[in-house]
Amino acid sequence: MYLLNAVGTLVVALSVLTSGCSVLANKTQPVKIACSEPGATLQINGGPTFTGKTQIEARRNKIVAASCFKSGYYPSQKYISSSLSTAGIVDLASSFVWVLPAIGLFTPGAWDLDETDITLNMVKH
Secondary structure, three states: OHHHHHHHHHHHHHHHHHHHHHHHHEEEEEEEEEEEEOEEEEEOOOOOEOOOEEEEEEEOOOOEEEEOOOEEEEEEEEEEEEEEEEHHHHHHHHOOOOOHHHHHHOOOOHHHOOEEEEOOOOOOO
């Protein structure tokens, strides 16, 4: 009975330790966003507004939508998507040997935003 408990504990410990590097990575990533025209209104994901530029902590596995508005200029919009990070690629490759690293692919740490320093260009009417 003692041996069975020890083996069970070892299996659980190994499962947690090998569940993928992505599980340990940060869920967010810093992103700098700016409008090309000073004084323009910048809006992120349809939420809060900023004047000109800002830096946010964005979730790695979510699309970031940025918009700039200013009188006399056409609105400018940009969507930033994400791709598999290095940790996500390692988890994917490791899952062919041991299934548990695939769990990491379902966490934000398995992804990186495609761009982290964005300027939205605005054009006059």
